[in-house]
Amino acid sequence: MPVDTQSPILRVTGLNKSYGDRAALIDASFELWSGEVLAIVGESGSGKTTLLNALAARDKPDSGSVEFQLREGGLTDIFKMTEAQRRLLARTDWGFVHQNSADGLRMEVSAGANVGERLMALGQRHYGQLRATACDWLARVEIDPARVDDLPRHFSGGMRQRLQIARNLVTQPRLVFMDEPTSGLDVSVQAKLLDLLRQLTQRLGLASIIVTHDLAVARLLAHRMIVMRRGQIVETGLTDQVLDDPQHPYTQLLVSSVLQP
Amino acid sequence: MITPVLRLTKVSKQFTLHHQNGLALPVLNDVNFEVSAGECVVLDGASGMGKSTLLKLIYANYRVSTGSIQHIDKDGESLELTTATARELIAVRRQHIGYVSQFLRVIPRISTLDLVAEPLLAELGYDEQAVKQARTLASVWLTRLRIPERLWGLAPATFSGGEQQRVNIARSMIKPRSLLLLDEPTASLDPQNTQTVVALIHEAITAGAAAVGIFHDQAVGNQLATRRIDMANFRSITCAAQ
Numbered sequence: 408m409p410v411d412t413q414s415p416i417l418r419v420t421g422l423n424k425s426y427g428d429r430a431a432l433i434d435a436s437f438e439l440w441s442g443e444v445l446a447i448v449g450e451s452g453s454g455k456t457t458l459l460n461a462l463a464a465r466d467k468p469d470s471g472s473v474e475f476q477l478r479e480g481g482l483t484d485i486f487k488m489t490e491a492q493r494r495l496l497a498r499t500d501w502g503f504v505h506q507n508s509a510d511g512l513r514m515e516v517s518a519g520a521n522v523g524e525r526l527m528a529l530g531q532r533h534y535g536q537l538r539a540t541a542c543d544w545l546a547r548v549e550i551d552p553a554r555v556d557d558l559p560r561h562f563s564g565g566m567r568q569r570l571q572i573a574r575n576l577v578t579q580p581r582l583v584f585m586d587e588p589t590s591g592l593d594v595s596v597q598a599k600l601l602d603l604l605r606q607l608t609q610r611l612g613l614a615s616i617i618v619t620h621d622l623a624v625a626r627l628l629a630h631r632m633i634v635m636r637r638g639q640i641v642e643t644g645l646t647d648q649v650l651d652d653p654q655h656p657y658t659q660l661l662v663s664s665v666l667q668p
Numbered sequence: 669m670i671t672p673v674l675r676l677t678k679v680s681k682q683f684t685l686h687h688q689n690g691l692a693l694p695v696l697n698d699v700n701f702e703v704s705a706g707e708c709v710v711l712d713g714a715s716g717m718g719k720s721t722l723l724k725l726i727y728a729n730y731r732v733s734t735g736s737i738q739h740i741d742k743d744g745e746s747l748e749l750t751t752a753t754a755r756e757l758i759a760v761r762r763q764h765i766g767y768v769s770q771f772l773r774v775i776p777r778i779s780t781l782d783l784v785a786e787p788l789l790a791e792l793g794y795d796e797q798a799v800k801q802a803r804t805l806a807s808v809w810l811t812r813l814r815i816p817e818r819l820w821g822l823a824p825a826t827f828s829g830g831e832q833q834r835v836n837i838a839r840s841m842i843k844p845r846s847l848l849l850l851d852e853p854t855a856s857l858d859p860q861n862t863q864t865v866v867a868l869i870h871e872a873i874t875a876g877a878a879a880v881g882i883f884h885d886q887a888v889g890n891q892l893a894t895r896r897i898d899m900a901n902f903r904s905i906t907c908a909a910q
Contacts, residue, residue, distance in 0.1 A: 440755055598776035605775070610794040627775065631754045645728070645754050652730040656686035663687070 416441045416582060416614045418482055422461055422471035424638075431457040432468065433638045441581065444608050444615045446629035446646065448622060448661070454638040455618045456586060462616065463503055463584045464493050475500075475582070498525050502575030502583035506590060508567035511574070512559045518545060518570055519555035525578045544573040548603060565596035569603065576607060583608075585617040589624055601627055622665055626650060634658045671740055672702035673847050673878040674726065679735030681721055695721050699735065699902045705742075705846065708869070708879040710889045713899025719882045722902075723849045726880065727767045728757050739764060739847065762790055766845040768853045772836035774825045780835055781806050781820040787843040809838035813864060830857060837865055841872065848872060850881035854888050866891055 415438040424432040432454050439445055447455045460466040462473055464485045474482040475496065485493060497503070505511035512521055519541040523531075531537055542552035548569035550562075559567050568588060575583060588604065589597045605628055608615050619625055625632055625646055632649045634642040634657065642655040653659045679699040685691045695718040703709050711719045724730040726737055728749045739760055740746040747760055761767075775783060785802035792798035810820060813834040819827065824835050837853055850869065854862045866888055873879055873892075883889035889896075 443755070443758075602775070602777045609790075630758055643754075644731075645757055647729050648731060651724070652683075654684075654731065659686050 414476060414482060415439055416476045417462070418472075418474040419462065420472045420474075422458070422468045422473070424457055424461060424466070424468045430638050432461065435461075435471070435640055437633060437640070437643065439582075439614050439616065441614050442612045443631060444613075444617065444629045446625035446632045447616065447618045447635060448620065448625055448632060449635035450620065450661075453635040455635055457638070458635065459584055459586055459616065459618050463501065464497070465503075478581075498528050499578050500581050502578075502580040504568070504571050504575055504583065504585040504588045506587040508559070508564070508571050511571040512567060514558065514560050516558070517556045518550065518559060518562070521559060521570060521574045522577050525574065529578065540577065541573075544577050545570075547607075548573045549599065563596075565592050565600060568592065568600055572600075572603065572607070576611070579611070581614060583613055583615045585615065587619055588617065589619070589621065597624075604628060622650060622662065634661065670704045670706075671744060672704045673740055674703040674880070675736075675738045675740065675746075676701055676726070677736040677738075679725065679737060680733045681718070681725055681730065682733045696725075696902045701897060703847075703878045703880055705876045705878050706873060707894045708873050708881060708892045710893040710896045711880065711882050711899055712889075712896050717899040718902065719899055720851055722899075723767070723851050723880060723882065726847075727761070727765060727849055728752070729767075742846065762787075764845055765847045765849065766840055766843070767849045767851065768837060768840040769851040770833050770836070770853060770855045772824060772832040772839075774823065774832070776825070777823055779821050780810065780815065780824050780827075783824065784809055784835065784838045784842055787839060791843075805842060806838065809842050810835070812868070813838050814861060830861070833857065834861060834865075837868070841868060844872065844875065844877070846877055848877050848879040848881075850879055850883070852882050852884055855884060862888060 417439040420436050422432055422435040435458055447458060449455050457466070461468045467486060472484045473486065474484050477483050503511065513524070519538055522541040522544050523537040526537055526540065538555065542555055545552045545555060550566055550569055559570055562570060589600055592600065601624065607613070608628070617628060629646045632644060632646045633640050634649060634655065636657045642649055642653065642658045649658060650662055653662045676699050679696060681696040683693040683695065685693065699722065711722065713719055721730060725732055732750045735750070737749045738746045739749055741764060747756060749757070752760070781803055784806035785799070788802040788805065789798060792802055807820065815831060815834055824832050827835065848869070854865050857865065862885070869879065869892055881892065
């Protein structure tokens with residue numbers, strides 16, 4: 408996979424966000440490079456999702472910048488783009504896998520239409536081709552292509568998560584955001600999803616940001632980790648560094664509180 | 669002139685346990701040494717002297733308290749491991765520094781053959797031809813380490829401890845690297861497999877790798893060591909006083 412060695416795919420500088428009196432995000436800065444999987448960990452209310460939503464332009468921060476490396480045009484502040492530009496990014500170069508699959512899927516249309524939607528938004532109209540691509544992606548996420556015409560509501564939780572992934576990856580995004588993609592799934596189903604995510608991120612050379620409270624998930628999928636507490640990034644590093652030699656008191660507590668991540 | 673592959677200068681490590689009243693555990697103090705290609709440096713010292721800690725510091729799995737650890741590649745380019753970015757560390761581990769332990773981190777659903785082949789794919793790419801090539805080499809390693817072929821298609825989660833250990837050695841050594849960190853790779857292996865692993869390490873060193881190793885089995889250490897370092901030299905003063 409070609410990796411741009413000149414500049415990061417995402418550069419985040421000094422993000423702040425408050426809800427009323429409460430600071431949800433305080434001076435968050437980091438860079439992400441092509442091919443890297445970054446995990447954001449921390450307890451509920453630590454600002455993980457606020458950060459993710461700011462990065463994916465779903466919620467505007469009060470200050471700071473989020474720059475994304477465009478295919479043409481270099482690092483560009485996403486909040487200085489037009490709404491139309493941002494929307495185009497969101498359905499081409501970005502993917503967003505939600506914790507709750509109902510937030511990421513259209514439950515009233517078929518699995519095939521869910522996968523094809525982003526392609527149609529990009530102007531693909533050939534029905535046969537859309538259907539073939541959809542079947543191909545269903546197979547890649549281990550859903551029987553014979554179910555292409557079924558509604559997602561007839562799918563199990565694990566299948567819906569995999570359908571969400573297919574729906575997102577079909578446009579070959581370069582950056583995928585994932586918000587607790589495996590929580591709420593049975594352990595056996597989780598393993599399948601994790602293996603799939605691991606292979607796809609590796610093989611497609613995706614950059615990916617995954618919010619999780621599960622340190623074992625972070626260990627398996629992520630190269631790097633950010634630990635958040637009360638809206639602040641308290642520790643960063645390679646995943647194994649942070650988990651095996653945590654420096655910050657909060658990270659030490661987090662790591663010592665779980666069974667063998 | 670032989671240039672070193674690894675250079676440690678004034679390295680110290682102390683663990684601070686914030687939830688045990690900030691208890692400070694000094695483990696290593698003033699570590700200075702170099703290792704060159706073709707050398708196998710064996711670390712001597714009783715349990716708790718910080719042998720594993722030292723290997724983990726070199727792998728940048730643990731972070732130093734003070735001091736410098738440099739990796740020097742064959743073009744003479746050096747990378748300061750203690751301040752390198754995550755990206756640089758990922759790259760240097762992928763290409764140059766291997767960590768061989770006795771413990772396999774099993775990945776659910778991945779077959780033994782693919783688990784061993786995987787380190788090669790990061791470079792070869794993931795196309796059909798590359799996967800085939802990597803699997804062929806993986807099968808050679810598994811055969812040499814006496815993992816029966818009927819197990820290759822299975823995920824090693826259910827394997828015996830010794831089998832998992834040998835799978836891990838294959839996975840950790842299949843990609844030739846210039847610096848090997850050996851954390852008791854032969855612990856609890858039977859004599860025959862121990863000799864196979866010794867031979868594999870010996871071949872890597874003969875081919876120009878540098879190694880730093882811990883071996884509880886004296887005989888294995890004696891077979892491989894080109895030089896020995898006594899961990900007692902790195903005891904911190906506070907530690908020695910206890």
